[in-house]
Amino acid sequence: MRPTATAILALAVQSYAGLIRMGCSQLNIQRIDPLVTPGAAPSPHLHQLIGGNSLNITMNPATHDLPSLSTCTTCQAADDFSNYWTAVLYFRARNGTFHRVPQLAPLGFEGQAGGMTVYYMTGQLADLEQTNKATAFKPGFRMFVGDINAKTLEAALPYRQLTYTCLEEMSTRWPETKYFPTKPCPAGIMVNVRFPTCWDGVNLDSPNHMDHISYPESGTFESQGPCPSTHSVRLPQLMYEVIFDTKPFNNPADWPDDGSQPFVWSFSDTTGYGTHGDYVFGWKDDALQQIIDEPCYVNCQTMKMQSIEQMNACTLEPQVVEDIDGWVNEIPGQSMGMRMQKH
Template identity: 30%
Template structure:
């Protein structure tokens, strides 16, 4: 696609004495104003684009003549242009997290009518700070508020049959977050920013600050329990048995809220309505593939592939709700709307991955595998298995955080009789989720992988939409009561008789 830039030449004209006199008067007024109100504002750090000359990457190029780096070269005669399809994106790496305050997009004639501006501290987890479906092109000067090292324009609808094209992509801001509206983030992510409305992933929270979504009812009066309970070594758990509800969707309502197809393909379980536009409100109106009818939560993970063939778990899968701390009596229900990501889609540390699992990847009699085994016994009963555990300590303040993990923490081993205890930064003990997944694949496993990559990139997402009363009853009747329960909240072991059922035969709370 070619572009023609038309510019009208400046016309020179001799200055008249009157014009000169007027200029002197204006200057005197400004000078006098300095004494009355202080110095005039001439420039600030915000006037210099932080993006100038920084590394840039893009989803695609129309051709080598339209490189991504053209948008930060300061030359309005060079431009980036994408492939002729939706969606497309371009992002700049500022080198370190900054408080982004303004973005200027200088569009060529091929512009975005629908796009988002997004920020990220790690280049993986993104938060939208601006969105429109009525873009008009030209030069757009957009005020935003968000903390990020990376800033991205994510286009979802083009103005024409061509791609997206920018002369310049300028990011303005300061090297530290503003001091207003701090919401006591965890010590691992001590960042603050101006308070702004909750994003579309909410539906139950109050405000969001720099990617944090506040819980509507924060828990601030809890200290981690160091007490030693009775029956310390027993079982304290129940099961959520859920089957696959949706597959082959490149959606992720936590990491890419509202951006259909922006993610790698996922396999969803539980709620039947989960998609990129999912909110807690939409989940509560949906249906579930879980046995417990009160479990309307959304669970999802990267899809497993054998070559190019999608492989999904068959039948009910087990998601354990366990006590992650030694004092199981301190475990309480998740707040409605809590969400988090377990693991990392870009993980390359196989040892770190193995440490968060029960037995690593399993198939047949092969255990403790850091990665997907190259071969498994070619027997009908053999499947690839994984049991991957989530953090079980909550900060009590946030339903979500910028990286979708910092508001959660794994418990720590005190090496005393207290055993495993939540850290002071995350004092609220909640159930420990453990995905126990089985995929019907065996034999030659050399082409088996996840849509996120190799085995250690396995991860999963959770958005809590349990009926509050049902979840509380299951926790109290199973975890706190030191029982090993099935999906009805029943412990059938002989030594636990008589063991009441929490749910009735229809898996509903009576």
């Protein structure tokens, strides 16, 4: 039987081994993608980015050391200067105009400026004991998960745990779907991004940012399935939860006449199958390994913490400036007609 959402939240006050749950405020929203299209300003589509403020359009892994170059981070863990990003969600009105859907702060992080919740786990979230061992990501490590061109369930299935939760309330966690919710969600839509948890132990990146990582050979991370021999190093489960505040757009009279759902990703996907996530590791020294080795659940003594006010105060001026809010005729980057200005 699945644990209730209340039971999961109650675990946060107990102590088990190696699970981090932290809020990360929004750093900025702009069209850059230093992992997939480094140097491009603007990149093809809009992202919301969080983490260390040394983020830029290139982030050459040979020279860009995030902990030494960043002066602050939007994440609760003060030693985490990693960068995390996802696409941006838009609402499509009946008249064909679009409005960006903002992110909501999760439970327990009220006051956080948008962003997301980030997890590092050695076992599944609801495990009463996080006793499994994992090797922390190494300096220079980068990865991507998903396929922005996926338009069918079959195309999305290789990415096992990229899902959506229609929130009846803020503590809702099930069920999950691979596609956009097809009805108005009372408390918003949560996007769940879980990365593969097996590494080849050698390469910090790969040309498609995925070949150096793998899902378990059989089973799942949650069932503790074994890693394949080609990717034998077990990583912590990195997971994003991004809550989009769809409540202002829940009036059925504003939804398409044909009964389809009205939300669209910033790369023009209306199915939801193209959801994806990007990660560039940037923890200071061996701080992450110390935390996931510690018997702790959320409240870890080895994790240096900062306040929500400090998280929110860490910002970065965008390098690509364009109209991303209010009602727009086109999603930025999805046609040649959008007005754009570069610094």
